[in-house]
Amino acid sequence: MGQAARVSYQSVKAKVLQSIRDSTWAPGTIIPGEVELAELFGCARATVNRAMRELAEEGILERKRKAGTLVKLSPTPRAKFDIPVIRDEIEQTGGVYRYALVKRVQSDVPSWLRAKLAMSEGDQALHLQCMHYHNNKPYQFEDRWINLEVVGSAAQIDFKDVGPNEWLLSEVPLTNAEITFAASRATKEIAEFLDSSEGDALFTTERITWIENRAVTFARLFYHLGYRLTTRI
CATH class of the missing domain: 3.40.1410.10 (Chorismate lyase-like)
Structure with a gap:
């Protein structure tokens, strides 16, 4: 099984959140696109897509068409039940x-x-x-x-x-x-x-x-x- 199949969307979420917490991607920052993140994390683009979508639903990221995905200035996190791997x-x-x-x-x-x-x-x-x-x-x-x-x-x-x-x-x-x-x-x-x-x-x-x-x-x-x-x- 290839490495891309082993990387879960939860792992991608955790890495993105860590980059936000350590100010690699500060509030207001536009983060890299899905293709670039898939290469960075060694996973499928669909895995990145799900992680980004959930982080947006949880109030951490804001996804704007054409403008990209940015870290919200005032995150409003919400509790969510994940489907576990x-x-x-x-x-x-x-x-x-x-x-x-x-x-x-x-x-x-x-x-x-x-x-x-x-x-x-x-x-x-x-x-x-x-x-x-x-x-x-x-x-x-x-x-x-x-x-x-x-x-x-x-x-x-x-x-x-x-x-x-x-x-x-x-x-x-x-x-x-x-x-x-x-x-x-x-x-x-x-x-x-x-x-x-x-x-x-x-x-x-x-x-x-x-x-x-x-x-x-x-x-x-x-x-x-x-x-x-x-x-x-």
């Missing part, structure tokens, strides 16, 4: 991350997913099931559908070495998401992957992401027993 989430705790692809199938979108994502009969999707490990212990089972009518390039990725979570956040300029948190009972299959018992209550996340009004992906994420989510506002 699972690799980063594990490595930030000092753990060793490991990924495994369980299933990859391209097919017509099933009727329940067409209704959820406002897709049409005959549309194509990529169905992926993956495992994420923390120090070789089960951490998360990922069950994901990618809308190939919007992200056709996903059909060319085998996802053997990089997970769809990491690839999408690096390559696709997502604009908004709907996230649901719940507890669900482990099926026999999921229990085997997460080293738990069938019927155990597992912390579960359902997430739909979009580019404007076009649904990109639907994912169900099942976490190991004892998982805790902590966030700050």
Whole structure:
């Protein structure tokens, strides 16, 4: 996997914020463009685009058409829930991350997913099931559908070495998401992957992401027993 695929948008945000804090880019400064920043940080332009867009939404940057992106004179930061890169989430705790692809199938979108994502009969999707490990212990089972009518390039990725979570956040300029948190009972299959018992209550996340009004992906994420989510506002 190339270095560009490993650099997350969160990492780009952190580097931009550091440059603002140490006055490399002072308030009122027009910062370099996306192409230049992508070269500077060794990542894809889409990764930079997402980082810049979120910093603008959070009140740190101001993006003006033709004039470029500048550091606001009076930043007004707002709390925001980020979609985590699972690799980063594990490595930030000092753990060793490991990924495994369980299933990859391209097919017509099933009727329940067409209704959820406002897709049409005959549309194509990529169905992926993956495992994420923390120090070789089960951490998360990922069950994901990618809308190939919007992200056709996903059909060319085998996802053997990089997970769809990491690839999408690096390559696709997502604009908004709907996230649901719940507890669900482990099926026999999921229990085997997460080293738990069938019927155990597992912390579960359902997430739909979009580019404007076009649904990109639907994912169900099942976490190991004892998982805790902590966030700050």
